Amino acid sequence: PVDLSGTWNMVSNENFEGYMLALGIDFATRKIAKMVKPQKVIKQNGDSFTIQTLSTFRNYLVQFKIGEEFDEDTKGLDNRKCKSLVTWDNDRLTCIQKGEKANRGWTHWIEGDELYLEMFCEGQVCKQRFQRA
C-alpha cells in the first residue's frame, strides 16, 4: 500500500498563479504566496490523514478520512466552504472539493522518491513536486 507520510519540501511549482487567480485570491496574497516554498507534512494512518502545508507566510491544515465527505473551510487560502471527499484512485490520493468553484480538487501521488501534487480549479492546473526533507 502507498504511504505518503513524511515531511516534504517543495522543489517546483507550475502555474500556481493561474490556480490562485481561478480561486480569486487577492493580489497581495498571490505576490507573497508565489515566493514561498511550502513544506508538506503528511500523516497517514490507515484511512485517516492529516496534511499540513507549512510556510513562513501562512499555514494550512486539512484532516480527513478516506470516503467520508467533510466540510472544508479554506481559511487563509480563498476563504470558502467546500464539501470535500477524498478517495484513492489507484495509487493516487484524490480530492473533489464541491462548492462555489467548478472542477475543484487535487491529486497527490508518489513517483520515484518524489511527491507530486496537482491542484485544479475551473480549468487551471497547478503542478507541484516535493522531495523528502
Ligand code: RET
Ligand atoms: C499558502 C500560503 C498562503 C497563501 C496560499 C497558500 C496555498 C496553499 C494551498 C494549499 C493546498 C493544500 C492541499 C492540501 C491537501 O492535501 C502556501 C498556504 C494561497 C493551495 C491541496
